[in-house]
Amino acid sequence: MIDILQNYWQALLYSDGYGVTGLAMTLWLLVLSCAIGFCLALPLAVLRNARNPVLWFPVWLYTFIFRGTPLYVQLLLIYSGIYGLDFVHHTAPLADFFRSGLNCTILSFGLNTGAYTTEIFAGAIKETSHGEVDAGLAMGMSRVTLYRRIIIPAALRRALPAYSNEVILMLHATTLAFTATVPDILKVANDAYSATYAPFDCFGIAALIYLCVSFTLIFLFRRTERRYLAFLSP
Amino acid sequence: MFNLAGYGPQLFSGMVTTIELSVLSLVVSFVIGLLGASAKLSKSRPMRGVATVYTTIIRGVPDLVLMLLIFYSLQIWLNDFSDYLNSLQGSFTFAFPLDPFTSGVITLGFIYGAYFTETFRGAFLAVPKGQLEAARAFGMRPKQVFRRILFPQMMRYALPGIGNNWQVILKATALVSLIGLSDVVKAAQAAGEATFRTFFFIVVAGAVYLVLTTVSNGVLILLERKYSVGVRKAAL
Numbered sequence: 001m002i003d004i005l006q007n008y009w010q011a012l013l014y015s016d017g018y019g020v021t022g023l024a025m026t027l028w029l030l031v032l033s034c035a036i037g038f039c040l041a042l043p044l045a046v047l048r049n050a051r052n053p054v055l056w057f058p059v060w061l062y063t064f065i066f067r068g069t070p071l072y073v074q075l076l077l078i079y080s081g082i083y084g085l086d087f088v089h090h091t092a093p094l095a096d097f098f099r100s101g102l103n104c105t106i107l108s109f110g111l112n113t114g115a116y117t118t119e120i121f122a123g124a125i126k127e128t129s130h131g132e133v134d135a136g137l138a139m140g141m142s143r144v145t146l147y148r149r150i151i152i153p154a155a156l157r158r159a160l161p162a163y164s165n166e167v168i169l170m171l172h173a174t175t176l177a178f179t180a181t182v183p184d185i186l187k188v189a190n191d192a193y194s195a196t197y198a199p200f201d202c203f204g205i206a207a208l209i210y211l212c213v214s215f216t217l218i219f220l221f222r223r224t225e226r227r228y229l230a231f232l233s234p
Numbered sequence: 235m236f237n238l239a240g241y242g243p244q245l246f247s248g249m250v251t252t253i254e255l256s257v258l259s260l261v262v263s264f265v266i267g268l269l270g271a272s273a274k275l276s277k278s279r280p281m282r283g284v285a286t287v288y289t290t291i292i293r294g295v296p297d298l299v300l301m302l303l304i305f306y307s308l309q310i311w312l313n314d315f316s317d318y319l320n321s322l323q324g325s326f327t328f329a330f331p332l333d334p335f336t337s338g339v340i341t342l343g344f345i346y347g348a349y350f351t352e353t354f355r356g357a358f359l360a361v362p363k364g365q366l367e368a369a370r371a372f373g374m375r376p377k378q379v380f381r382r383i384l385f386p387q388m389m390r391y392a393l394p395g396i397g398n399n400w401q402v403i404l405k406a407t408a409l410v411s412l413i414g415l416s417d418v419v420k421a422a423q424a425a426g427e428a429t430f431r432t433f434f435f436i437v438v439a440g441a442v443y444l445v446l447t448t449v450s451n452g453v454l455i456l457l458e459r460k461y462s463v464g465v466r467k468a469a470l
Contacts, residue, residue, distance in 0.1 A: 068447040069440040070408035073419060077440065080426070081433035172296035179412065186299055199306030207295040207303060214294040
């Protein structure tokens with residue numbers, strides 16, 4: 001246990017001497033995919049609640065497909081599937097993009113968490129009480145202003161507990177990155193395991209790091225909730 | 235198109251493996267969840283402590299990490315155990331080989347048992363206390379109270395959570411192909427590598443999962459209707 005820590009603590013935390021690895025890579029994956037997911041989800045959640053089927057149906061299809069299939073399958077599809085397609089292989093920019101495991105991982109993670117986040121935000125938008133909308137309209141707000149000032153800020157607050165859950169689940173999902181050769185915590189632990197054949201120690205250390213990150217995230221979200229959902233506290 | 239380049243049978247048996255694995259894991263985690271929820275709501279402090287540590291750790295660590303941890307460690311522990319038994323008496327030779335399927339069921343059951351514990355805990359608490367007191371007043375034994383009063387009502391509150399967990403388990407079985415189980419993902423990968431049509435076969439695997447989740451969604455709606463017989467919904 002001690003010698004594994006001595007040999008691998010740097011790689012587990014930030015770098016193996018060649019590039020970013022371990023905890024730093026996991027956090028980078030988490031931040032980037034959640035940012036992509038958030039930016040994707042906000043407009044899609046508005047469209048998801050539209051009355052026109054041309055608007056909501058594609059969004060529904062997107063969330064249906066991405067929430068109905070395992071993330072591992074999506075990652076495989078993007079990482080090994082798309083690169084094997086002929087036209088991708090022969091288009092230089094696309095081939096460059098899909099050759100990198102990191103790009104494919106972030107793309108699939110972002111699309112996946114985007115689908116879940118869309119449904120969370122759409123649910124929160126749907127729960128807006130009609131009184132708030134009526135009041136906004138009575139003040140002479142345009143639709144855009146109404147969304148910007150009333151509906152979206154309130155919906156994001158309501159979505160906070162569910163969204164924090166989704167971020168934790170995303171942290172757990174980042175472990176899949178090691179199947180696309182991205183050197184996150186699990187990849188380093190797996191390398192350590194191949195070198196030492198001590199599975200309990202190697203994966204146990206990884207589990208402890210993930211546990212610490214989970215608890216930190218939960219703590220941060222609790223504080224955020226206390227700030228933004230203060231009006232709900234008893 | 236529909237004979238899947240001759241890989242249809244492999245994909246089909248992979249799908250059957252996926253379904254078997256998820257159903258068995260569901261059963262294991264369901265039982266662990268009931269036990270865990272009872273432990274969490276019991277009066278004994280050590281029981282509550284153990285259950286709380288279990289759910290906190292399992293839900294804080296990624297399932298893939300736990301899966302690798304348990305899969306590789308379990309085999310070593312079992313080998314040590316059989317070595318120990320063999321050293322005790324020489325006439326038998328004990329061996330506990332562990333195939334990916336069994337360890338997949340054990341691991342998934344153990345992991346999602348923690349999620350079920352939380353689901354059931356919430357559902358147990360949602361059953362009005364007066365019902366249980368009334369049952370006790372009728373002279374029912376604790377076992378009867380559980381079977382006749384608590385469980386049927388608890389299921390109504392637990393069903394949405396159970397459905398959620400089931401969908402998560404179904405999708406988590408894809409991870410078991412990483413520890414060598416030949417499920418539908420593995421079959422699709424093999425077929426894709428053999429025919430150089432990875433994209434197509436992975437889409438097929440994804441479609442299989444999509445069908446499974448959609449069908450189970452339908453079943454869940456039927457179950458919810460069954461368990462909420464006699465409950466009046468607010469007319470909105």
